[in-house]
Amino acid sequence: MSNDVVGGSGDAKAPGDVIAGGSPGRPRLDRLVFSATAIGALAFVAWGVLDHEGLAAAAGTAQKWVITNTGWLFVLTATAFVFFVIWLAISRYGRIPLGDDDEKPEFRTVSWIAMMFSAGMGIGLMFWGVAEPLSHFVNPPPHTAEPGTPAAAETAMAATLFHWTLHPWAIYAVAGLAIAYSTFRKGRSQLISSVFRPLLGHHADGIGGRVIDMMAIFATLFGSAASLGLGALQIGAGLEFNGWVDGIGKIGLVAIISALCVAFVLSAVSGVARGIQWLSNINMVLALLIAAFVFVAGPTLFILNILPTSIGDYIESLPTMASRTGAGDEAMKAWLSSWTIFYWAWWISWTPFVGMFIARISRGRTVRQFVTGVLLVPSVVSLLWFAVFGGAGIFEQAEGGGLTEADGTVDSNFALFHLLDQYPITSVTTVVVMILVAIFFVSGADAAAIVMGTLSERGSIEPSRKVVIFWGAATGAVAAIMLVIADSDNLGGALAGLQALTTVVSLPFLVVMVAMCVSLYKDMRDDPLILRMDRGVQLVEVAVDKGTELHEGDFALVTESSPDEPDVADVPETLSLDKGEPASERT
Template identity: 35%
Template sequence: MVQRNLKSTLDRDITVPGLTFIIGVCLLSVFFPQGTEEVLNHIKQFIFVNLNWVYVWSVTIFVIFLVYLMFSKYGDIKLGSNDSKPEYSFFSWISMLFAAGMGIGLMYFAVAEPISHYSTEAFGKYYINRAKNAQLYTFFHWGIHAWAVYGLVGLSLAYFAYRYRLPLSLRSCLYPLLKGKVNGKWGTAIDVFALCSTFFGITTTLGFGVVQINSGLKTLGILPETSFGYQVGIVAVLVSFAIFSATSGVNKGIKILSNINIGASIVLLLFVLAVGPTVYLIGSFTDGLGNYINNFFNITFNTHVYEEETLPWFYNWSILYWAWWISWAPFVGLFIARISKGRTIKSFVSAVLILPTLFNFIWFSIFGNSAIWLDFNITGGALSELVNDPDALMFRFLELLPMPFISSFLVITIIVIFFMTSADSGILVMDSIATRNSGKSPVWQKVFWGVLLAVLALMLLNAGGLQALQTMTLITALPFSLIMLLFTVALMKGLVIDYKYYQRGFSVSTVPWSGDLWRQRLKEIISFKNRPSVDEFIKVNALEAFMELKKEFATNGIDVKIKSSQNPERIELEISHDVVNNFIYGVKSQVRMVSEHLIDDHNLPELQDKQIYYPKTFFGDSREGYNVQYFTKNELISDVLKHYERFLDIVAETANEMFISSDANKNKET
């Protein structure tokens, strides 16, 4: 029993090198924090100064590519089979991807970033210019560009996992380019990279989140000071809850926490809007949105090469943000993909790009512009003086508003829940990467990832090594940005083949109905079948047609399986293949509702009920079937052969190899 409980689903080729690198970097940051940070900072500075254009172009391409997909003919393609449905409600889906994508950062930077931009000398000395630019660049950093990074990885993962039925793994995103090699060394290297990047990103974020929680509890008088001892207690409690949530699954822990947090965030948002300078905030949001739209392309491509005085700001903010979003993309993308099955590409992209962006704009407008207004009109610059203490800045801001204790307590509650949703979704994602999405993992594995996160975050926090680890995370963004560019090529290649596959019609060798049986056709057209008659059609006509086909296929050395089931009645003919997907043609009983007006129509005397039944075809590749109630046995045989001819024509083409040679048969059997 003990041996079974300790059974692991971890993939050794991913876990061993991944953990070795993670623990090695963390130990260097713990025992040699200053030296490690200094070396990593030199590398980061070189990248930011000399290769910042890679980040600028990469993020811009991601935005353009996703917007194109949203309006293209590929937008109606589903992330899954053609008949799949979304697993979560729209609100729960948005709440979960939002909590995973932004989380603690929204609370940490809500006041800190706008005040920081407002205080910098890069935007001049005049209040209006500094205030407008503070809002513009905060929108820029937290808007469409950030979500395009997440959206590209999430879309690529969801598409190849649910459409091509490949493992939910980053290696699958390169399947059209690498094909079978995704299961070799290149694929393993990508997964190891994703594991390390995810771990580093979550660890640093949780470390900074703990500091802000500790600062807030001190402000409220709940804790006497901000010390490492209290931070250990905070981490122990919150990670324990996160592990419990992760072991409860996405449907319970993460979904419930995300819904609660979005509700609490909206309450806090409305509170600040109501008690702050309301008219000013509404006007500044409107002005800021227009300013963002008008300057969208300018700020997107601006590398500040002609403005040397703003280059340090550009490296420390815009480029740092692009690197940060890219480094977080494996984690957030994997989580978004897990919860997005069944949605169309159009709905996925539009929701991921627009809704969180709009919420972020409202959020930063209300908090950031309130802080700037109070700083200029009330405090005489007191908030600007705290720009180097972002942990406490939010709470100092709330002290200037009514009911500071209640609002500060609500902020801490939101940060705590964001902490747990980031931790528990991170635990699930890391376990998924390390197991190659093998399925249900034992509980101890999720506990292991949670404990490792907590221990290393605390060690780094105590030794002052969080900055070094954060710098390492930013450095890893450079190679991953190049990998993401390959994702766009692979995704486009997959979509082109996908679209052609489902749009292909029958070959010219197929023929429509003849006019020989027109009297029988007319009689069947003006009559409506009930369930027993449709079941009889399937049991007799379809079965006889399939049996004759099986016999004839056998004479040509081809083995055919015939499967049938009841409630509702259905029958299918299957031809197995080793390399490509199996050929399946089936007929099932289908019901549809008709208008009450037709029941009373004297030209349709046999229609007695609103429910009518008909035999409908279905196929192994989830294409939409059609009504075959008028088909004779021989015509049904001919229809099967038309589809088989189409199947052979498609699988014979080299371009379709990657689409029809996935693991669909294996997944179907398991």
């Protein structure tokens, strides 16, 4: 893309308000942002290599502090984001286009929805598709239902949908809407810091804005690393399940991540068209095939029945789930730290990546269209996915067991493989799952590295290859460290390392997102479309008052040109209310 200023009504374009490449005459790489974040990432990796026990202890202590002292903040803000974006959509701000006033959507609705569908898929859905509903079924949230009962099945699906539908996508919608509005409506550079110009003014281009971009890079780095870590755990579980290795310890996980990072580098150097797009197309086909297989080979009727039941249970339980905290309840606090708060932290850490993606494909949409699409389309995808995989897992466990471990717990790494073992051609489907997760790993690292490269290079949408490869390799290294700091040398213990660091690192960016909402509202309040609407209301109100006074309510509304910009109080008396008279009778 060229370095032209992207159009849109609104404030004048400052020197830094370009979409790609930064300001003319300046180096594209922001040395301060890149150097500070690169040093921080390398320092973290070095800490993990030299003293992984010390890093593990620090991460555990920090996670406990975050859960105890700010768990309420995660719970409150996640729900607030849902209300905020829905309010924007149904209010007068919903009419604002993400572009020029007369600009048409860049992509057709069908294509836009298809791309939104692809954004809703990933390693997370593969890893948790069976594991989360099954975990809640055999071990429900505290004070909810008895394990293994029909009530537990309903609770399991409701809790899963709570974690994967409206709340996460409202979090993404906040960032995506703010970036799209700032970029396409205001014509600013595609940086997180540019969103904060209404709050920071010119400081958004200075040290204050750069700190925000650094925080966004760190959030993306650790959030992406957590996803890659989940992918490595599931691939390792597949290798064990198929009997190809006796056991996957920390060294095995690092080896898996290293091999996939090599694949990422090859993808990155191949170019976007042959890299990300080619892999994404394969992802979609394989994901749909494996879902269709489970739907047909599994308990089809039970899956169809659990769809409407899950929606009803989710809606009924939503107020309770959205307000749960661990106040005075250690059991609930432990459950929230492993599930809800971890998820909110994970989604928040992904907002720079997903926000930029959905912003990029939504140019020309109105705010109302954007919010409706972002909230509903991925939520429907998640509903269908968990109904198929979660419903099948719950059914098989209730009927004959075999999906849990000897102690009755669910090993999240093996849950999907245990389910596939109940159906034909297990040797084929388990290999397909590992291939699918590996491709998600590579394409996810590729896309996240591009976002971090964009933030490192003053908003360039085509960052240099060297920077992209660096951030991809750094993501893999951080993922490896997050896995090895766990306190046990097995797949189950490694998950704790991912959850601890993801929760801690996301806290600063949570504060950034709250400020992002304030900045977006200030921006939209001064939008030309809103100002014209306000002006129109003022003029019509004065005209109605004067028309009623002069003509006793029987008058028409006409307009006339004025050489000056009149004050509202000086509106001509001929400006009046149209009561439906024929045009020939109007005065």
